[in-house]
Amino acid sequence: MTQQGTPLPDVLRRRATDEPAARAYVFVNEYLEETAVLTYRDLHTRALAVAEQLRRHCEPGDRALLLFPPGLDFIVAYFGCLFAQVIAVPASPPRRNHVQDATYRIVRDCAPAVVLTVGAMLEATRAALEPLHPELRWLPVDQLPDAPDGGFEPQPCPPDAIAFLQYTSGSTSDPKGVMVSHRNLSANEEMIRRAFGHDAYSTVVGWAPLFHDQGLIGNVLQPLHLGATSILMSPGAFIRWPLLWLSAISRYRAHTSGGPNFAFDACVARAARGGLPELDLSCWKVAFNGAEPIRPETLRGFADAFAPFGFSENALYPCYGLAEATLLVTGSEKGRGPRMLEMDTEALGRGRYAAARGGGGRTLAGSGIALSDEHVRIVDPETLRPCPDDHIGEVWVAGEHVARGYWGRPEATAGTFQAECAGEPGRAYLRTGDLGLVVDGELYVVGRLKDVVIIRGRNYYPQDIEHTAQSSHPALRAGGCAAFSVPGAGGEKLVVVQEIRAEQRRKADANEVAASIRAAVLREHELSVGDLVLTLPGRLPKTSSGKIMRAAARKRYLEAGFELWTAQTSSVA
Structure with a gap:
């Protein structure tokens, strides 16, 4: 277990010293063949080599755009940025040599000094981005030396330094760079560890994109925080073969794995067609469901479909979070299973809670309870006063895991990250933009304020x-x-x-x-x-x-x- 407050470069350095040959990350293909492995020593050495190259072209605080296909080179590049104190900016990789509009907007917004990628993507990506930003430097990570030449010595990392920019588009098309600090990461990783009941033996399986907060913070940085092993696969492999995900959980005896609601639906739909592989899901203790509305019928359907394979309904773990709070805000209690709430639809339309009578109400799936070291409030978005217990309001969050703000947007930062709730002067809250209510300690998210x-x-x-x-x-x-x-x-x-x-x-x-x-x-x-x-x-x-x-x-x-x-x-x- 990592002590809270320890910056990530120090965590990796300690792992590389204490357990150098331990397998940190394993990447598997669509046949569950291990195509790449990183030990802690491998990652530490290669990341220092990347950092050495970065410091030849960048100053601390410069931005580095990370454009990578699924694989472990992204992780090497990310830690190289941390050691060089260059701000990593993960972005969606080109598809069929096409750079997405969001990537162009990210480049305009953060003005990176360098692009980290792989040789196979270099020319097409350079042709697309150089006209927009001619002074960009380009470093193909897979073609750099595997070890530094000895001339680079990383400096201590300030806790409040920016660890990376997590760009989020939310419900609009305008990406904003969330400034996530080392302190934010350390606080949220420790919250996740306690909420999920993790230890060094809690193997994680994940397929979420590594440029997305769930993939990076949940499936890459949380295992490092624990000293555990992470088994990774490409999002495309999951989309084509959803049950490959479950096969990986079964084979590697994963403690934790999850994804958005649609991932569980995809597995149920595939299982309904028959011809399932041999599975033993009794190892799966935390099946987290987040990143989009959680459907009660999805939870029930998944539990029913995979109970014959050892899956326990109590492993279902609904949760809620957002990039502005680093990742996790609320989560179920491990082993408890999901909570449901039957709401009267008429009361719901008036922004209040009342229990449904005689059926015909709306069933909500809970998103868990507030975690330690944070404050979660339901606030009237107009009066900025706490809502009564039976009223729906905006979800507000305070704690060390709440990010520093939006890159280069002081007004948006003040409006979103520095709200004050009536009766709590001096405490800055994050306005999530999500509507919800708390019943018996459980958060139920009902929608987006703007939607x-x-x-x-x-x-x-x-x-x-x-x-x-x-x-x-x-x-x-x-x-x-x-x-x-x-x-x-x-x-x-x-x-x-x-x-x-x-x-x-x-x-x-x-x-x-x-x-x-x-x-x-x-x-x-x-x-x-x-x-x-x-x-x-x-x-x-x-x-x-x-x-x-x-x-x-x-x-x-x-x-x-x-x-x-x-x-x-x-x-x-």
Whole structure:
């Protein structure tokens, strides 16, 4: 176990000295073959070599853009930045030699001095980014020496120095760089350790992208904090073969693994087709579910599907967090299993809690309890006063794990990270932008403050409408729906944009699909869909963790429109 407050370079240095041959990170391919391994000594030595090269081109505090395919070179590059005291900026790697728009915006925002990548990506990435930032230096990590030449000596790392910028787009298309310090990381890693019940034998299996906070902080830095082993695979391998994830958990006897809600749904859907591999999931003690709305039916379905393989429902671990709080804010209690709450929908629409009577309410899955060394409040976003226990409000968080702010955005930092709650003068809170309530100590997240649809004075939470819409017909794509409101002739009107499943593009009847959606939304929410847009797969913008970017979808709807789907043709509207 690492002492809280120890900067990461010191943690790695100690591991490399005390247990140099221990396997820190293992990367497996789609056949579960180990294609790369890093011991603590390997990582320490290679990271120092990268740091030596960085200091030849950069000054402490300069930014380094990290663009890597799935694999262990990213980890070497990241720790090289830490040793050189250069600020790492993880970003989504190019796909098919195409650099994403978000990456261009990140480069403009943080003005990196150097790009760390691999040789195979170098030329295409350089051709795309050099016109935007001609003075960039380029370092292919896989082509650098495996050890420093002896002339570089890392300096002590100040606890409040920035460890990396975690860019987050949230529900908008404008990325903001969250400044995560060494102190923030140390505090949150220790919170995770205690909440998950981890020790040095708690093997972690993960497939989340390493440029995403869940992949980096949860699947890379938490095992280092523990002295445990991390088994990593590519996100693409999971998407193509969801049960490969479970096979890795079974083979490596993982204690902890998880992902967004859709990952558990994907496994259930694949299991329903039969032909499952041999699995023993009795080792899995923390199956964390976070990064998007947690569905009660997902939790129940996964537990039922994999109970015959030794999986315990009590291992399900709903949690809640965000990049602005480093990663984790609330989590279930290990071994307890999820909590559910039946809410009256009428009260929910008025922003209050009341227990559902006689069925017909909305079931919410809890996101766990507040963790040690933090303060979580439910606050009225207008009056800035704490809400009564039965009222829904904005989730506010305070603690050492709350990040320093947004890179180069003092006004946004003040508004988001330096809020004061009435009755608690002098304590700065993070305004998460999420709406929720606490019942019997459990946090229940109901939606995003900016995404709430208000029609005729009643609040509707878009993820509920989206779930209803995409579940109304088998031709509709799960995770491919956006609900939002726009001005109409008689006030706000509801717009639903829904993607069709690829294999149904020329099979399903468009009129039948549309009628199913409208009927389901009217039946479940007593709400008429003002405009329904059926579009093709992959048209809705999403964040790196798979969340629908509703603000960006609304903007596109109002400006250029979406490519429409019909049974035979498509057009733009």
